[in-house]
Every structure is written in C-alpha cells, then in structure tokens.
Amino acid sequence: MTEPSKEAVCVTGANGFIGSWLVQTLLTTGYTTIHATIYPGSDPSHLFTLQAASKANLKVFEADILDDVAVSRAVEGCTGVFHVASPCTLEDPQDPQKELVLPAVQGTLNVLEAAKKFKARRMVLTSSISALVPNPGWPQDKVFDETSWTDLDYCKSRQKWYPVSKTLAEKVAWEFAEKNGIDVVAIHPATCLDTQEYHWLGAVHVKDVAKAQVLLFESPAASGRYLCTNGIYQFGEFAERVSKLFPKFPVHRNSREMPVAGVSQRNRTTWRFNGETQPGLVSCKDAAKRLMNLGLVFSPVEDAVSETVESLKAKGCLVQKMSHS
Ligand SMILES: NC(=O)c1ccc[n+]([C@@H]2O[C@H](COP(=O)([O-])OP(=O)(O)OC[C@H]3O[C@@H](n4cnc5c(N)ncnc54)[C@H](OP(=O)(O)O)[C@@H]3O)[C@@H](O)[C@H]2O)c1
Numbered sequence: 001m002t003e004p005s006k007e008a009v010c011v012t013g014a015n016g017f018i019g020s021w022l023v024q025t026l027l028t029t030g031y032t033t034i035h036a037t038i039y040p041g042s043d044p045s046h047l048f049t050l051q052a053a054s055k056a057n058l059k060v061f062e063a064d065i066l067d068d069v070a071v072s073r074a075v076e077g078c079t080g081v082f083h084v085a086s087p088c089t090l091e092d093p094q095d096p097q098k099e100l101v102l103p104a105v106q107g108t109l110n111v112l113e114a115a116k117k118f119k120a121r122r123m124v125l126t127s128s129i130s131a132l133v134p135n136p137g138w139p140q141d142k143v144f145d146e147t148s149w150t151d152l153d154y155c156k157s158r159q160k161w162y163p164v165s166k167t168l169a170e171k172v173a174w175e176f177a178e179k180n181g182i183d184v185v186a187i188h189p190a191t192c193l194d195t196q197e198y199h200w201l202g203a204v205h206v207k208d209v210a211k212a213q214v215l216l217f218e219s220p221a222a223s224g225r226y227l228c229t230n231g232i233y234q235f236g237e238f239a240e241r242v243s244k245l246f247p248k249f250p251v252h253r254n255s256r257e258m259p260v261a262g263v264s265q266r267n268r269t270t271w272r273f274n275g276e277t278q279p280g281l282v283s284c285k286d287a288a289k290r291l292m293n294l295g296l297v298f299s300p301v302e303d304a305v306s307e308t309v310e311s312l313k314a315k316g317c318l319v320q321k322m323s324h325s
Pocket of ligand 1: 012013014015016017018019038039040042063064065066084085086087088103107126127128129166188189190191192193
C-alpha cells in the first residue's frame, strides 16, 4: 500500500540552523512538497545535500520576511507553514528596532497574512524560551512553564533586545490568530547546542526541535505554547556534564573534584562557578511535559554535546587543548 502523500508545507528561514534540520526531518518523514524560503542572495546549496532532497521535493524561494509579496509567493499552495526565520544573534544590535524587533514582528505578521490568504490549516511558530524568560515576577519555588511570559520592561531597561523581539513577535501572532481564526501553535526551544539563547533554562538537541515542530503540525490536538527542552536545570550542571564527557577540555566546573588523569589541576581550579549559576531556578526533568504527552521522546543532551564537539572539530573551529602537566 502506498503512503498517503503529505501536505505541501512552507519553511521560512530554511537556510538556518533549525530551519535546515526541520527541512531534513520533513524530507525524511515523507513530505514531498516543501517550499523553503531563504534570505535573498544567500546560498541554498547545502539544502540539496540533505538526505532525500531533490529539485522535485524542495522548491527554494528567495524572500526577505519583510517583503510581504515574496513571502506570499512562497506560502501559496501550502497548507502548513513553519515560521522559523527571525534574526537570531547574541551580538548587541546598533539599531535594535530595525535589526531585531521589526523583522521578528512584521515578518511574523507577513507570514500570518500569507497563511490566512492561502487558507493554510496551521502555522507552527518558532518562538523561544526567550519569550518565557526572563520573568523576575515568576513565583519562587515554581518550575517555569508555558504560562510564563518574558518581562518586556525588565528586558528593555537592560537592553536585552532579542527576548523583546521574540516576545513581541509571539504576542502579535496570538492576537492575529485570535482575530482571524488562524490555527497557530508555538514552540519554545531552549538552547540548541551550536547556538545559544539569551537565558538559560536547559538544552535541547536541534534534531528534537525539528521533530517537535513536525509533531506539532501533525497532531490535531496540539494548541497553544510548547516548551521544548530536555529538562530545566542550572547551567553549572550542564557544564559539569560537558566536563565529564570531555575531561581534557578546560570547561567550567561547579566545585573541586577528584583529579582526572592527565588533566592539569591548574586548569581545573581556574575554571569554576561559585554556587548556583541561575539563582533560584527550579530544576525539573520533564519540564516539556506538554510535548512529551504528544509523544516526543528527547535525546540525551550528551548526544547533542558530543555531536556538536565533533562537528566543531571537523570544521576546525575547536582545537583540543591538552593539559600541560
Ligand atoms: N538556536 C537556538 O538555540 C534557538 C532557541 C530557541 C529559538 N530559536 C529560534 O529559532 C529560529 C531559528 O534560529 P536558528 O538558531 O536556526 O538561527 P539562524 O541559523 O540564524 O536562522 C535564522 C534564519 O532566519 C533567517 N532570517 C533572518 N532574518 C531574515 C529576514 N529578514 N528575511 C528572511 N530570512 C531571515 C536567516 O537567514 P540568513 O542566515 O541568511 O540571514 C536564517 O536562515 C529563530 O526564530 C530563533 O529565534 C533558536
């Protein structure tokens, strides 16, 4: 029996880190019509090196998300829209409104307008934990969940523009969805290794983010916001896990430990955290229970760390620093 063909879908920001993994996941789960948007003038060739990619199943559209006509062209014919494109940088912008807020907010509105015009049945919006935290008003001793919203005044007063851009973009999406009857589901990935979010809650393998995006599109019952992290815990604990995997790298540690053969004690005592790295953050293993209840099984974060290290080494971005004992 042949598999029923899957719907045509559009992925914005297909050239990016999460976007590429999403395209890969869609291709390997049987999607045969994928409209991939890329920033005008950028090179899409790596998309065609993905497993199962071909000119037949992957159509590339050059579209600045601020260009409503180009966005509309890309979404036409699709019943599903994965909106991933958004400026994602940790560098301080010179003009935060122009560089971060406008493309995040107006870009989201342009994609929603196109989804409405072509009657897409669902849009999966890639939000972020940066739309959930920082939230200094969150009750002490309570695990962060999808009911938390980033405190915009707190961020603006500290010039934290990326969380502002992600929060405002998500807010306009919910308003638009409510007003126009569009089915929007939002995913809030924590730090995907290779890149980083402004605030730490936990980490997640980028492959799991892509799987979750597809799951949210395909699950009729999905609605609202979905935190996507393999647990909530201190960054110090994460560093501890990384240092155990790669004891020869000078990774920050929480406390003095037993010496490791071949690792200089000088390195080990210099690179240390004192106490909690996120004071008051309440740990929780199954923080993404909404996604887990839909069937998502997270990969161990250690896999993501090892794969990231291997990838960085292969690209020559990471040179193993051996100890001088
Ligand atoms: N990485 C993480 O840890 C993480 C965690 C949570 C949420 N997120 C969210 O996930 C999404 C993807 O992030 P990423 O990590 O994959 O970053 P990324 O690699 O920088 O991907 C962002 C993509 O958006 C595109 N883009 C930005 N501005 C655009 C514009 N005006 N018009 C068209 N395309 C534009 C970029 O194109 P160019 O590269 O060609 O400029 C890029 O392909 C973002 O919405 C981000 O906020 C990321």
